[in-house]
Amino acid sequence: MTTIKGKRILLGLSGGIAAYKAAELTRLLKQAGAEVRVVMTAAACRFITPVTLQALSGKQVHSDLWDASVPSNMAHIELSRGCDAIVIAPASADFLAKLAQGLCDDLLSALCLARECPLLVAPAMNLQMWANPATQRNVKQLHADGVAILGPASGDQACGEVGMGRMLEAQELLEEIEAFFQPKLLAGKRVLITAGPTFEPIDTVRGITNTSSGKMGYAVARAARDAGATVTLVSGPTALAAPRGLERVDVSSAQEMYDAVMVRVAKADVFIGVAAVADYRPKKAMRHKLKKGTDEMTLELQPNPDILGTVAARRKAPFCVGFAAETENLEAFAEAKRRRKKVPLLAANLAQHAFGADDNQLILFDDQGRHELPRAPKIELARALVGHIARLLPKK
Numbered sequence: 065m066t067t068i069k070g071k072r073i074l075l076g077l078s079g080g081i082a083a084y085k086a087a088e089l090t091r092l093l094k095q096a097g098a099e100v101r102v103v104m105t106a107a108a109c110r111f112i113t114p115v116t117l118q119a120l121s122g123k124q125v126h127s128d129l130w131d132a133s134v135p136s137n138m139a140h141i142e143l144s145r146g147c148d149a150i151v152i153a154p155a156s157a158d159f160l161a162k163l164a165q166g167l168c169d170d171l172l173s174a175l176c177l178a179r180e181c182p183l184l185v186a187p188a189m190n191l192q193m194w195a196n197p198a199t200q201r202n203v204k205q206l207h208a209d210g211v212a213i214l215g216p217a218s219g220d221q222a223c224g225e226v227g228m229g230r231m232l233e234a235q236e237l238l239e240e241i242e243a244f245f246q247p248k249l250l251a252g253k254r255v256l257i258t259a260g261p262t263f264e265p266i267d268t269v270r271g272i273t274n275t276s277s278g279k280m281g282y283a284v285a286r287a288a289r290d291a292g293a294t295v296t297l298v299s300g301p302t303a304l305a306a307p308r309g310l311e312r313v314d315v316s317s318a319q320e321m322y323d324a325v326m327v328r329v330a331k332a333d334v335f336i337g338v339a340a341v342a343d344y345r346p347k348k349a350m351r352h353k354l355k356k357g358t359d360e361m362t363l364e365l366q367p368n369p370d371i372l373g374t375v376a377a378r379r380k381a382p383f384c385v386g387f388a389a390e391t392e393n394l395e396a397f398a399e400a401k402r403r404r405k406k407v408p409l410l411a412a413n414l415a416q417h418a419f420g421a422d423d424n425q426l427i428l429f430d431d432q433g434r435h436e437l438p439r440a441p442k443i444e445l446a447r448a449l450v451g452h453i454a455r456l457l458p459k460k
């Protein structure tokens with residue numbers, strides 16, 4: 065079950081070129097199981113037609129404060145009741161100013177003023193409009209009023225300029241909305257996570273690696289961030305984009321991952337080792353490309369440091385969570401690994417089912433025994449794992 069399944073979202077569009085992204089957002093919200101009702105300002109209807117939003121939301125789109133088709137004839141009250149959140153995307157500079165002032169001369173602004181639910185806004189405007197002290201004052205006011213501000217991002221703008229003010233992409237907005245609904249189980253906690261494979265160089269162009277995609281580790285990082293933690297993600301080479309709102313440290317080899325973890329671990333409350341760390345590395349990495357010969361070739365390997373084991377053995381160790389990827393005897397190997405590495409919690413999965421896939425299945429082992437998390441998308445398993453960690457964390 066996704067976190068916004070069954071949630072009733074009122075999606076408001078004000079006038080901005082980013083209105084086209086709201087069409088995709090409507091589709092993504094619906095796909096995630098939310099019920100979406102769209103309200104547009106007159107300016108928004110100049111950028112994209114209500115017909116598009118009606119087709120995508122499957123519901124009549126409203127834009128008129130005096131809409132006689134709403135039974136009570138009080139659209140501004142009726143449409144917002146029973147909503148779990150109002151999301152304004154795009155939120156223009158003008159609309160933010162109206163919200164900050166409590167103006168309500170059209171349906172969407174009146175709905176926002178009359179609401180009983182949380183309000184989330186995704187600013188979208190030219191960089192100078194965003195940087196203008198008036199806008200910044202309004203944003204500060206909205207923040208103080210408890211309105212969640214999603215973005216904006218920096219980048220190419222429709223006007224040809226480059227800078228801060230771009231609305232977040234639809235997928236990013238979906239993730240921010242999902243995050244908003246997460247219980248803040250790890251608020252105030254600092255979480256250090258390793259993810260992805262490592263790459264152990266043989267020469268300048270070759271190396272030893274594995275097929276870990278990093279998806280599980282990145283999902284755990286997102287789930288921890290959404291639960292309110294300050295997250296540092298030490299990542300081996302992956303093709304994944306850095307999740308927003310956390311620090312990502314890129315490394316390549318196991319030794320680099322070890323070093324990156326060790327300089328940060330003292331500050332961590334929780335350490336989660338999701339990375340598929342190479343157990344061995346070539347004894348000597350050649351400084352030039354190895355040439356082919358006719359003879360057999362032997363690669364001498366030496367052990368890499370055990371990152372999780374080292375962290376768990378610290379005098380003031382953070383709460384440590386290990387992952388075990390096995391191909392057979394999952395339960396016996398996993399519990400033995402938990403005891404050997406002396407970690408309070410270990411999540412075990414079958415490597416052949418987990419590596420590269422979007423879904424996974426986990427068994428958690430702790431002092432109380434085993435807890436099965438049935439097959440689900442990795443982000444849902446990650447949220448369940450974060451919930452389990454929050455329950456086991458020592459209460460201060």
Ligand code: CTP
Binds near residue numbers: 342372385
């Ligand atoms: N791990 C680590 N450093 C290593 C090897 C593993 O931090 N050098 C961590 C992984 O991130 C994972 C856990 O240890 O959380 C288990 O990894 P795994 O490779 O399954 O365990 P190993 O100890 O390497 O045991 P084996 O390869 O024999 O299964």
